[in-house]
Amino acid sequence: MPTALAKELCDEFLDDVYALPHGEKLKQCLQCGTCSASCPSSAAMEFGPREIIASLRAGMLDRVLNAQTVWLCVSCYSCTVRCPAGIPLTDVMYELKRLEVDKGLAKDATGETMAHAFAETVDRYGRNAETTLLRKYFLRTNPLHALAQIPLAIRLFVRGRLEIFPRKIKGLDSLHKMLAAIEENGRR
């Protein structure tokens, strides 16, 4: 991404983050590292949430977008709950995911593909359904990788931990209405 565009995008993105509830607190990050130490995914990340905040404040959006960090966030909220400055880090991660999807900036599309597969699965069943989720994900990435998961799938199935034919939740229509209202609200 050209530097000028990255700078413009970073400023635009930071304005969106500052507009979040408590988003302005990003400016008060102490760089204490509590967020990274609390993050269950940090070992798999190229750099943790502390460095995400530092990079954003330094205008280094490219660094953030070139890593898989954001897509490895599992939205556990540990960082948000423990941050002494009250920074809504999990929401920042969501904003970054949204930015990558909206602007087509994802360097490696596997995280985005998983997110789309998850959203479609929840839309269909009202909840996650592992068989559907993984079928969608592997068909869009590398179907051969699915073969390596077969032994695990069999073990889970034998223990009653995997549904071959997932069931829809009750009140799926209500969930769809709620999601449509949220989406409509987000467009305003």
Ligand code: SF4
């Ligand atoms: S826990 Fe909060 S204050 Fe500390 S580094 Fe992370 S974002 Fe900054």
Ligand code: SF4
């Ligand atoms: S919400 Fe995301 S970034 Fe924060 S601790 Fe959990 S996995 Fe890590």
